[in-house]
Amino acid sequence: MGTHTTDTHTTDPRHPLPTPRTRAGRDGLAALLAQPGTALVGLDFDGTLAPIVADPEQARAHPGAVPALAALAPRLASVAVITGRPPEVAVRYGGFDGVPGLEHLTVLGHYGAERWDAATGEVTAPPPHPGVAAVRAELPGVLRRAGAGEGTWIEEKGRALAVHTRRAADPQAAFEALRTPLADLAARHGLIVEPGRMVLELRPPGMDKGVALLDHARTLRAGCVVYAGDDLGDLPAFAAVEELRAEGTPGLLVCSGSAEVTELAERADLVVDGPEGVVDLLGTLAAQLG
Numbered sequence: 001m002g003t004h005t006t007d008t009h010t011t012d013p014r015h016p017l018p019t020p021r022t023r024a025g026r027d028g029l030a031a032l033l034a035q036p037g038t039a040l041v042g043l044d045f046d047g048t049l050a051p052i053v054a055d056p057e058q059a060r061a062h063p064g065a066v067p068a069l070a071a072l073a074p075r076l077a078s079v080a081v082i083t084g085r086p087p088e089v090a091v092r093y094g095g096f097d098g099v100p101g102l103e104h105l106t107v108l109g110h111y112g113a114e115r116w117d118a119a120t121g122e123v124t125a126p127p128p129h130p131g132v133a134a135v136r137a138e139l140p141g142v143l144r145r146a147g148a149g150e151g152t153w154i155e156e157k158g159r160a161l162a163v164h165t166r167r168a169a170d171p172q173a174a175f176e177a178l179r180t181p182l183a184d185l186a187a188r189h190g191l192i193v194e195p196g197r198m199v200l201e202l203r204p205p206g207m208d209k210g211v212a213l214l215d216h217a218r219t220l221r222a223g224c225v226v227y228a229g230d231d232l233g234d235l236p237a238f239a240a241v242e243e244l245r246a247e248g249t250p251g252l253l254v255c256s257g258s259a260e261v262t263e264l265a266e267r268a269d270l271v272v273d274g275p276e277g278v279v280d281l282l283g284t285l286a287a288q289l290g
Contacts, residue, residue, distance in 0.1 A: 017284050018270055020252060024245055025269020028252030031224035036075045036289050038223025042213050042237060043278070045083040045090050047230035048256040051275050052197065054166055056155055061094040064279040070101030071286035077220050081107045082209045084194070084201060084233060086158045087116035087123055097121065110159040111203070111233075112212025128159050129204035131189035136161055138185060139202075146181045148174060160203035171198045196231045197260050210236030217244060228254035228278050231261055238267050254281065 020026045032039045043049055050059045073079045079102075083090045087109030091097050096105055096118060105118040114125040139154060139161060151168035154161060163182060165174035175198055186193045186202045194201040194208075209229070217225050217240075225244055227237045241251035255268035256278050265271050272281055 017288060018272070018281070020269035022269045024250075025252050028224055028226065028241075028245070028250040028269065031250035032226060032252070032285070033288060035223050037077060038221075039076045040078050040080065040217050040220055040222040040225045041072070041076055041282075042080045042082050042209075042216070042225065042227040044209070044229035044231070044234050044237075044256070045081055045085060045094065047197065047275070048228050048234075048278055049081065049094060049275055052230075056162075056164070059093055062275040062279050064283065065275070066095050066099055066102075068279050068282035068286060069096075069105065070099050072282050072289070073104045074101050075286070075289045076104060077222055078216070079105050080213070080216050081105070082112065082212050082237065083107070083109055084111055084157065084160060084162075084203070085109055087114045091116055106216070108212045108216065110157070111207040111209055112215065113159055113204070113207050129190070131186075131191045131204065132159060132161065132202075134189045135185060135191060135202050139163070142181050142185050143178070146178055148178060152178070155199075157201070157203075160201055162199050162201040164199045166198040175200065194233055196233055201233075208236040209234055210238075210240035213237045213240045214243065217249070222249065224250040224252075226252040226254065228256055228272075228281075229264060230256035230274075232263065234264060235267070238264065254278070 020029055046059055049061045049065045053059050069079055081090055087107040090107050090109055096102055102118045107116040114123055116123045152165050152174050154163055165171045168174040178200055182200050183193045191202050192205045225241050227241050229237055238253050241253055245251045253268045255264040255271045256274050257271050272278055
């Protein structure tokens with residue numbers, strides 16, 4: 001697909017779209033506006049659609065997320081929420097099930113290992129990796145020996161386990177102290193460690209948000225791809241969009257702004273103000289295309 005001008009960015013002055021800072025980003029946005037029916041919009045959940053909270057079980061999508069997605073999704077080829085959470089958890093916390101307009105929504109959970117489609121309400125998944133059960137059994141002892149201390153806790157994610165340090169007296173020190181012992185534990189059982197915002201996730205290799213996004217985009221034969229994320233785990237998805245752009249598919253990289261993670265902001269074409277900014281962008285896109 002060729003490049004497009006950016007004149008369409010502000011066709012409705014009541015709903016002006018922000019202008020990406022890069023030429024590639026402007027081309028990606030223009031392509032979505034020109035041919036929305038071929039577009040894939042990929043979104044992280046925590047920190048992008050849902051504000052970051054101390055207890056991940058209390059995370060919920062921004063109140064404006066579902067209305068914005070329901071307005072936008074029918075105009076696109078697909079909206080995909082790509083998350084490390086189990087898909088049914090993201091669906092529940094997001095409030096995505098049974099919403100008119102979200103029939104084109106897909107949740108790719110566990111970094112794409114499990115899939116939920118709004119059109120059917122069903123989850124499809126392969127067998128779990130055996131290393132997760134072994135790590136689950138050993139993890140409490142590893143944390144104890146590492147002196148993780150009070151406030152460090154384990155989140156059960158089914159196909160993965162996450163160790164959070166946000167509640168610790170010194171979250172960053174606890175995070176750094178656990179990097180090596182958790183990497184050693186993961187390696188013994190064929191897993192990898194994915195660092196995030198005061199969290200270290202132990203999960204099977206071979207799946208990440210980039211793999212999931214590329215597979216979904218190529219299956220759809222998407223004409224353009226937008227991805228929004230906030231954390232280190234979103235870097236592979238950014239790389240996937242860059243790979244697609246190199247192949248001729250326009251794309252737009254959006255960072256859900258965070259002072260904790262600067263790598264995404266430096267790579268992004270557009271930085272917005274957290275989940276509220278993401279929701280505003282989605283709603284504005286829907287208004288432009290309406």
